[in-house]
Amino acid sequence: MEAFFTPFIGTGLALLGAAIAAGLAGIGSAKGVGIVGEAAAGVITEDPNKFGQTLLLQALPGTQGLYGLLIAFLVLQKIGFFGGQGILAISPEVGGYIFASCLPIAIVGLWSAIAQGRAAAAGVSIVAKRPEEVSKAMIYAAMVETYAVLALLISFLMLNGVNAA
Amino acid sequence: MSVVRMRHLKLLALTSRREEMLRDLSKLGILEIGESAGDEELIKLTGTFATDESEVRSRISEIKAALAAISRHAKIKSGLFAQRIGISADSLFDIKVISEAIGAANEINDTARDINALFTEEGRLINRRESLMPWEPLDVPLETESGDAHIALFGMCPADYSFEDIRASAEASAGAGVFLSSSDSEQHYIFILAHKENEDSLLDALREYLFSQTRFKDITGTAKDNIKKLDSEIKELREKRDNLIKELSGKAAYANRLMTGLDALEAGLSRETAMSKARATEKTFMLEGWFPKRDEEKLTRLLEKYGCAFEIRDPEEGENPPVLTYNTSLVAPFGAITEMYSSPSYSEIDPNPFLAVFFTVFFGIMLSDAVYGLILALIGVFALIRLKPTGTFRSFMKLAVICGISTVFWGVLFGGYFGDAVGHIYYMATGKVFDTELALWFNPLADPIKMLLFSLILGAIQIVTGMAINAYAMIRDGRFWDAVFDIGLWWILFAGIVIAILGSAQTGLALIYAGAGGIILTHGRHNKGVFKKLTGGLGSLYGVTSYLGDILSYSRLLALSLATAVIAQVINTMGALAGAIGFIIIFIIGHVFNISVNLIGTFVHSARLQYVEFFGKFFQGGGSPFKPLRLKTKYVDILKEDN
Numbered sequence: 016m017e018a019f020f021t022p023f024i025g026t027g028l029a030l031l032g033a034a035i036a037a038g039l040a041g042i043g044s045a046k047g048v049g050i051v052g053e054a055a056a057g058v059i060t061e062d063p064n065k066f067g068q069t070l071l072l073q074a075l076p077g078t079q080g081l082y083g084l085l086i087a088f089l090v091l092q093k094i095g096f097f098g099g100q101g102i103l104a105i106s107p108e109v110g111g112y113i114f115a116s117c118l119p120i121a122i123v124g125l126w127s128a129i130a131q132g133r134a135a136a137a138g139v140s141i142v143a144k145r146p147e148e149v150s151k152a153m154i155y156a157a158m159v160e161t162y163a164v165l166a167l168l169i170s171f172l173m174l175n176g177v178n179a180a
Numbered sequence: 181m182s183v184v185r186m187r188h189l190k191l192l193a194l195t196s197r198r199e200e201m202l203r204d205l206s207k208l209g210i211l212e213i214g215e216s217a218g219d220e221e222l223i224k225l226t227g228t229f230a231t232d233e234s235e236v237r238s239r240i241s242e243i244k245a246a247l248a249a250i251s252r253h254a255k256i257k258s259g260l261f262a263q264r265i266g267i268s269a270d271s272l273f274d275i276k277v278i279s280e281a282i283g284a285a286n287e288i289n290d291t292a293r294d295i296n297a298l299f300t301e302e303g304r305l306i307n308r309r310e311s312l313m314p315w316e317p318l319d320v321p322l323e324t325e326s327g328d329a330h331i332a333l334f335g336m337c338p339a340d341y342s343f344e345d346i347r348a349s350a351e352a353s354a355g356a357g358v359f360l361s362s363s364d365s366e367q368h369y370i371f372i373l374a375h376k377e378n379e380d381s382l383l384d385a386l387r388e389y390l391f392s393q394t395r396f397k398d399i400t401g402t403a404k405d406n407i408k409k410l411d412s413e414i415k416e417l418r419e420k421r422d423n424l425i426k427e428l429s430g431k432a433a434y435a436n437r438l439m440t441g442l443d444a445l446e447a448g449l450s451r452e453t454a455m456s457k458a459r460a461t462e463k464t465f466m467l468e469g470w471f472p473k474r475d476e477e478k479l480t481r482l483l484e485k486y487g488c489a490f491e492i493r494d495p496e497e498g499e500n501p502p503v504l505t506y507n508t509s510l511v512a513p514f515g516a517i518t519e520m521y522s523s524p525s526y527s528e529i530d531p532n533p534f535l536a537v538f539f540t541v542f543f544g545i546m547l548s549d550a551v552y553g554l555i556l557a558l559i560g561v562f563a564l565i566r567l568k569p570t571g572t573f574r575s576f577m578k579l580a581v582i583c584g585i586s587t588v589f590w591g592v593l594f595g596g597y598f599g600d601a602v603g604h605i606y607y608m609a610t611g612k613v614f615d616t617e618l619a620l621w622f623n624p625l626a627d628p629i630k631m632l633l634f635s636l637i638l639g640a641i642q643i644v645t646g647m648a649i650n651a652y653a654m655i656r657d658g659r660f661w662d663a664v665f666d667i668g669l670w671w672i673l674f675a676g677i678v679i680a681i682l683g684s685a686q687t688g689l690a691l692i693y694a695g696a697g698g699i700i701l702t703h704g705r706h707n708k709g710v711f712k713k714l715t716g717g718l719g720s721l722y723g724v725t726s727y728l729g730d731i732l733s734y735s736r737l738l739a740l741s742l743a744t745a746v747i748a749q750v751i752n753t754m755g756a757l758a759g760a761i762g763f764i765i766i767f768i769i770g771h772v773f774n775i776s777v778n779l780i781g782t783f784v785h786s787a788r789l790q791y792v793e794f795f796g797k798f799f800q801g802g803g804s805p806f807k808p809l810r811l812k813t814k815y816v817d818i819l820k821e822d823n
Contacts, residue, residue: 071780074777074780075780075784077777078743078777078781081743081747081777082743084747084750085742085743085746085747085750088746088749088750088753089746092753097753097757150520150787151520153784154784154787154788154791156784157784157785157787157788158788158792160785161733161736161788164735164736164739164740164785165732165735165739167739167742167743168632168735168736168738168739171628171739171742172628172629172632175628
């Protein structure tokens with residue numbers, strides 16, 4: 016009986032990993048993008064011409080969600096989700112590895128996107144008063160993203176080291 | 181490839197030829213006019229020119245309003261996509277150009293004001309019509325009033341009460357006739373007639389139903405007649421307004437005149453601003469400013485033509501001349517990226533040539549898709565040819581071309597063509613798996629560790645380059661030993677680390693100890709006392725962690741190139757699941773999305789690596805960019821003259 020369920024536990028863990036990578040990082044980005052959008056809407060009531068610049072800032076905290084999606088996609092690919100042969104049977108150990116490899120981008124993605132959203136929202140007030148300095152506002156927000164990039168990197172390298180077959 | 185040498189000019193000229201001379205100066209565009217320094221006595225003896233800046237500014241805003249009005253009502257192209265008209269420089273000084281523009285602007289603004297007034301009037305009439313609508317079914321003239329023997333009331337009761345109740349109550353208490361005009365979700369609109377003697381009991385009864393009386397001021401006749409009258413009035417207004425709008429769109433041809441006038445006024449304004457910095461007496465004035473050394477001959481020729489007395493000298497110690505960088509046309513657009521951070525200071529080495537190389541390479545690696553690069557380059561080429569942009573926008577379009585080509589290069593090396601689209605399309609067309617490796621060098625997705633190492637090595641190269649520039653500047657300024665201690669010792673330490681990893685542990689360690697020991701001994705040399713000198717050195721050695729952090733920061737080259745490739749892969753895979761037509765739709769939307777998102781990320785992160793990791797090693801900035809008095813136009817192009 017146990018031998019029958021074991022592969023499903025592994026697959027389940029891997030899928031759970033993909034779910035939290037896309038899910039948590041996505042929540043973070045949604046929140047971050049939302050924060051910037053609120054600030055940007057205030058600026059637009061004064062000067063609709065700043066739409067382009069504020070939109071650029073609003074896009075910045077969106078990348079964490081993409082990184083989460085990226086890792087989730089690689090997990091799905093690794094466990095044969097898209098292949099013709101159906102999902103591979105995965106041992107609990109390998110499933111656990113895959114789950115662990117999803118954690119960096121899931122956790123850091125969630126928090127960093129919100130922090131980046133705040134930095135970018137502050138950047139929106141730069142755009143309100145000195146639109147020519149929009150690039151500086153973008154760099155401030157990009158400083159936060161560094162850590163999401165690092166987390167993505169570690170998630171990717173961990174996942175890359177796992178042999179699912 | 182460097183910061184242009186500047187010279188200082190002080191000139192004395194006749195006020196009578198002031199305007200003429202300023203026009204010629206602005207045509208040349210090589211002199212930045214600064215505040216005139218001078219001793220107290222000079223300031224006491226001289227005054228400043230009176231300027232009419234605010235007058236000019238109000239003219240400018242009038243013309244801008246007129247431009248906005250015709251672009252709102254008449255469909256003319258504006259902004260980025262407009263074709264700019266070309267005019268000669270002299271027509272920017274033509275007083276007629278300005279007066280024509282102001283005349284046109286007044287005409288347009290008057291019409292626009294009339295149109296707005298009509299809009300307001302129409303809104304008022306529509307409101308009035310709305311308020312009469314509930315009374316339309318009632319066949320009673322609205323001016324009907326209470327007389328000696330009867331009372332007549334128009335009014336409303338909340339719709340919560342039933343109308344039948346209200347009528348029954350009013351009839352029972354006062355024998356009144358109650359007529360319902362209409363009801364909506366909130367109110368009953370009713371008309372009541374009763375004998376005068378029953379007024380009190382009627383009002384008491386109505387009060388229970390929260391009756392509120394309505395009076396129609398200045399209205400005679402039934403609501404229906406009034407609504408009909410309003411309808412025809414509104415129609416008339418609209419016709420009038422449409423005629424005016426048509427008239428205004430007929431004036432779209434004035435747009436060029438307005439734009440020329442606007443640029444002429446702006447040019448006049450910049451001359452006024454420059455003049456406000458001069459010291460003036462009744463017949464003469466004095467100006468000071470900076471100009472590039474290479475243009476000295478041109479400038480002196482002009483000054484002699486106007487019979488000026490002048491004095492030219494090199495910058496003195498402690499002075500801060502404005503900064504102009506001179507670069508080849510390939511490097512020059514990167515100046516826009518440096519300017520975002522700060523202009524280099526006058527005595528500094530121009531970072532643009534170095535930044536140009538690193539930025540281009542990093543951008544290409546992070547976007548790393550040959551087709552994306554091609555699209556970006558084509559957009560840049562198209563914009564440069566079709567829109568003939570100027571200023572920063574032009575620089576950015578040139579950057580798009582250069583970085584696009586770099587992206588094609590790296591995309592070919594890493595095998596990204598719309599991500600892995602080739603494989604999917606091949607499979608959909610033939611049913612066979614595509615297993616040729618497209619990458620000319622290697623596929624970062626297949627060998628990420630190799631890509632990570634490559635990224636970090638590029639980072640190390642940039643950081644060492646930054647330190648080398650710093651060392652060069654120190655040696656140039658006669659601080660040879662500073663360069664040896666502050667930079668050379670670090671390099672010994674770095675070389676030791678590299679040698680220890682790659683081969684000989686012994687040589688490596690020896691170099692590491694030598695470098696670290698040297699750093700501890702020398703980096704605290706500006707402190708007082710042996711103890712402070714040593715702790716200063718130790719603190720500096722701890723800075724090795726910041727170099728480590730800097731180099732690790734370049735791992736984003738790998739991460740962002742992965743992001744482009746994998747998101748492209750997600751799009752292609754989703755498309756492949758959706759069949760041929762679905763594939764095309766998902767493919768187009770998805771890749772447009774991926775290009776735009778990754779373009780932002782790539783640009784921001786390429787810039788960040790320059791600003792934080794690279795500039796941190798040597799660049800101070802803080803220079804003020806060279807802003808000569810010149811003909812800067814926003815709407816028209818100045819045709820080159822052949823002289």
